Amino acid sequence: MVWTGSWSEADARHAMENSANIGYDLIELALIDPDIFDVPMTSRLLAEYGLKATGSLGLDDATDVSSEDPDIVAAGRARLAKALNIVRDTGGSILCGVIFGKLGKYNGPATERGRANSEETIAWLADKAAESDIKLGLEFCNRYETNIINTTAETLAMIERVGRDNVVAHLDTYHMNIEEHSFTEAIQAASAAGKLGYVHIGESHRGYLGTGSINWTEFFGALRGVNYDGIVTFESFSSRVLHPTLSNSLAIWRNLWDDNVDLATKALAFAKAGLEG
Template identity: 70%
Template sequence: MIGIHALVWAGGWSEHEARRAIRSSAEAGYDLIEIAAIDPSLFDAPMTARLLSEHGLSVSASLGLDDETDVSSEDTSIVEAGRRRLESAVDLVRDLGGSYLGGVLFGKLGRYTAPVTPRGRANSVESIALLADRAASYGITLGLEFCNRYETNVLNTTAQTLEFIDEVGRSNVVAHLDTYHMNIEERSFRDAVLAASAAGKLGYVHVGESHRGQLGTGSVPWDEFFSALDEVGYDGTVTFESFSSEVVHPTLSSSLAIWRNLWADGMDLAVGAREFLRKRYSAAR
């Protein structure tokens, strides 16, 4: 299944924005749209589900926590707030008929000034275990998207993520690989894919270019990455993700440092990315 992130189309999720994002995703040839459920309470689930059905699209959701909801904090009140936010996100995926929630579920999405503490990491592991139990009751898989060092201090590599998942000890928790972050933190794209696959935890993939723009115009080693996916027989979701100041989300623009206008036409970007995947990745043809 080939997906596209909703922020290619819209920074918010009013009915007008949702209709445009879902319709445009279908028109550009995608099977799935990934919504940015930063605050699940802002989503009209019945409206969104209706539009998804109307255009024949599947859905996934992702989010990152903030300072007030950071489950890797040592502050129990912040951890509890984060757990409530994550529970709401799982419930939203359920209400939309989806089966996947990913992203930085394990901590704040943003720069830290110190390493995660042992207590904070333990809080994060426990939070994901509790969330996984809730998600399992709805048939939902959780994907832990490890990010670069400037966006999290908990999980930066595939190896760290697999160790974390092992500690969580829930079968519905998987590794969420993102080429943008891998291009910063991994020594080998192939080794990362093979390690996740060997552990049975290669669950979801984001394809993003090194500069967050159009695929194939940066420094990501696409041949190595797609060859590795083919080598392990990956047949899960691959979602195109790109950010530009043209489409602004008030939270993500700051936490992801989206300061430049890398593209202005979402449809042109989406069609180009879909064609790139069709030519370079066998499962996307």
């Protein structure tokens, strides 16, 4: 979503061409509406530009698998199954994001039945994903965007209860900066559990890396310290480029950048420098 808020062939080509030209080797596909996602076109362009892909999404009120309403849970499972099929059919290795509940503010804590529905859904989806050698990444978010898991420790506990080998922790610096008291301890805990599986890097204000309040020296040092060699993706949002349903969900009210080529170019250089020490 650094490149586009929609996914026509022109939009997809714009995103992939720029990503490849700058030097990225993977693009994270936003599978917010899997019903209208063009898999053949996407697969063709991935091959043309030599990019790998992952898929991510967040659920909404109508598909919240942490709901107590069985019809809403069923709708959420249907959406997740379609998203999983897209990851499979585009040659991806992981489906990640807020796949355990709604992406948005809740009016109260999760209920016991809601948590059970969420965990049962992840176990069910993990079994389907295992058939295609795909992993699930649970992206814990800050308290304003989910009431299921907000920290690494909560995520690891949920993964243990789910009990599937192909479910991993999806760490995001934006959310960690709000909820964790230590980047180092969180990364070490996920690594020690064998569940550090996916990383989003984003600044505290979601703009240019290195211009906010995140302690990047500690964060990258911790990743190097556990010899993390998995996927790292850059995430940034601006009101200039955004999927229409995400503006409200993520509270993106202002324009944090105009030149996404400059943004993405500097982000890649920043990430490489941090990861290489």
